Amino acid sequence: MPELIPVLSKKTIEEQIVGIARRISDDYQGCELVLVGVLKGAFIFLSDLVRHLTIPVKIDFIRAASYGSGMSSSGDLRLSADTEIDVKGKDVLIVEDIADTGLTLESLKKHITSLGAKTVKICALIDKQERRQTSVSIDYACCKVEKGFLVGYGLDYAENYRELPEVYHLKL
Numbered sequence: 001m002p003e004l005i006p007v008l009s010k011k012t013i014e015e016q017i018v019g020i021a022r023r024i025s026d027d028y029q030g031c032e033l034v035l036v037g038v039l040k041g042a043f044i045f046l047s048d049l050v051r052h053l054t055i056p057v058k059i060d061f062i063r064a065a066s067y068g069s070g071m072s073s074s075g076d077l078r079l080s081a082d083t084e085i086d087v088k089g090k091d092v093l094i095v096e097d098i099a100d101t102g103l104t105l106e107s108l109k110k111h112i113t114s115l116g117a118k119t120v121k122i123c124a125l126i127d128k129q130e131r132r133q134t135s136v137s138i139d140y141a142c143c144k145v146e147k148g149f150l151v152g153y154g155l156d157y158a159e160n161y162r163e164l165p166e167v168y169h170l171k172l
């Protein structure tokens with residue numbers, strides 16, 4: 001039986017999101033901010049985050065699939081859905097579930113920059129540094145986790161566990 005070891009509680013996630021939302025609201029005061037959520041993993045994080053912001057934002061999604069049903073990033077970015085809002089001249093904040101190797105976020109940042117965004121920054125629920133292969137900066141990170149394959153709160157393993165309200169380390 002797979003084992004689920006608690007890593008981030010509801011309370012921890014909520015506290016971190018409140019703090020990050022406050023920073024984002026301060027930093028983007030008076031800006032035309034577009035949040036670009038990375039599907040599917042960031043859907044719960046993004047929806048909790050926006051409800052703590054105190055500035056107006058627009059919301060879009062992008063769909064990057066580099067994992068299949070495995071546990072590590074191939075680093076070769078495939079977009080299966082692109083943004084719909086015209087981000088030209090706008091401030092964009094990419095909202096991702098996990099920065100692991102950083103390859104996905106680095107490619108996404110390049111992609112959104114190429115669409116003409118004025119600024120592109122990154123917000124991640126979890127900054128997992130153990131396997132980082134790029135120098136891409138995670139401008140807003142809610143939680144730092146050393147290692148392990150995580151599920152829950154939007155994160156899946158082979159499309160399972162996304163609905164769990166907390167984050168767990170999955171041991172197969």
Ligand code: 5GP
Binds near residue numbers: 097128151
């Ligand atoms: P990277 O390109 O940074 O290696 O990988 C980023 C993507 O891999 C994230 O968007 C996330 O979907 C997935 N990923 C990385 N680590 C984990 C993990 O521990 N659990 C899950 N479910 N996905 C992960």
Ligand code: MG
Binds near residue numbers: 039040042098
């Ligand atoms: Mg992802």
